[in-house]
Amino acid sequence: MLQYRWLWPTMMMLLILSSILSVSVGPVSISLMDSLSAVFNWATQQSIGNIAPHEQLVVSNVRLPRTLLALTVGAILAQCGAVMQGLFRNPLADPGIIGVSSGAALGAAICIVLFPDVGSLMISLGAFLCGLATTLIVYRLASNGLGTSVVLLLLSGVAIAALAGAGIGVLTYLANDMALRDLTLWQMGSIAGAQWQYVGLCLLVLVLLSWRFQRDAMALNALLLGEAEARHLGINVDRLKLRLILLCALGVGVSVAATGIIGFIGLVVPHLVRMILGPDHKRLLPMSALLGAALLALADIGARTFLPPAELPVSLVTALIGAPFFIFLLLQQRSKLI
Template identity: 50%
Template structure:
């Protein structure tokens, strides 16, 4: 009975579309990575990207004529490409979890306060000048306060051993407002240089990415993604409704807790290194759901690939659009995500019989 009922959410799976979407996204991600590595103030021919990587790894003979290009490629471009892909994948996976847990395509990781909490921690680090762990202090503070904010939202929304979705959302709004006030206070107290750092950090950027940051983010995001994969079957059952899911053996409360912790982990580590990159967790999962259906296994896979590709493309445009300038990454994702969100609201409203 359990297996027959559990397959209900998967009846709308479109295997052909899933395979096609996965292949297209993998190809898009690969092409975007090559172009991102080639484009910049020091242009590198796209055809030299792979050979340059091979030469750096000593898998091809060294070429003195390409020494400078290889150093730019492996020391500047590739860490940025890697971090952009990791952060995009993490944000999209977090958005997939949030929309599943809230059963709402308008849900976004910012609901649980992780982004605003991380921003508050980063702002405090910039203003106070604390350097407990050197240059890692601001990312560390952002990550820890993001997790702490999420934990606070969860604990404050619990009542009688349970967490209602509506209460969680309202608590998140209140905590986000409090964090916003804290950020405003930090900005007011900061000097001009620190104020500029806070503002720029909130706009998001992968400029100046380092391999050390990639190596820190990679295992954390890998753990978050692996944990998300283990939840996909339970999320499919939750899509039937809370009561049917409980009858089928799903511990809904535990599922929500684990999902929210994973969201905090994925978003927290991304925000810690890149600042706030808006709308990725909202736009990508919803687009993938429209393309391939609601089954959470394929949805998580395609959203992860799509998120990585979106942030990578946005970052490439951000550093190429204006000569000798590096536009904030969050600015471009907001320019795309804002109109999409408005369209999504109109589409949802039309389906419910409201205004057109």
């Protein structure tokens, strides 16, 4: 309990520091105090300090929505990762394991290549709808009258992801130069195109998921004992699986629609928190949200500053962090199996 109390203020301080750095760092040189004053001016609709108009514009229209989007998407992906790992009772599980990321990428590719005149919001809508449809198909393939098989769910996710990848390959072959560039950049994942409507949508989804996941935390704890034990405790396991899978599809689909595909946040963050706090989802879920938000904000700062004035896609930074950690987890699992 003492460790948990100590971890809360630490995570909050990390979140605050990463947020302050995110609104202060970028190609346009703005001091820390001017950046904070610009945020205060935006929040209060006042004008204090000697802040140049272009600096106020950069902070309020570019850096602030970008920071908030990174925080909300990081929190969503981390919580969905924690839920998927608890649902499958496997620390190697990831939100993309049920094919939602691949389906969302296919939806975006369809809009970008076949309907090049649609705006970014329609591309995001197409990504979300295809991601959700993919999840429903995978769940249907894995279900029968006796319930839902986790093994079939994983295999169905792999199969549907392969089909989606083939569809994306065909669309990539058919795309012209402009569509091919847009498709490539979108698949890499980036927060550079953050808009306030994306921030509002992701924040709404984050509140919904946090509330619902926390209500199901004790059921997830029971599921860690096994499905038979959870049923003996009075939990409707099939309904719980369907609800959690659909909620994860909603969270990942909205995140992918807003930022493109960003990997490894849902894998690394829950496992790190679980190593410190243990498997109790009532603690694991909120702490994963805090750490996921801070980690994605820091990764976005690294993407902005690693090769100035160029900007890396944030998914490359998260892959540099997550891939070695994933290899570490694989080695751990191998030592347990051999």
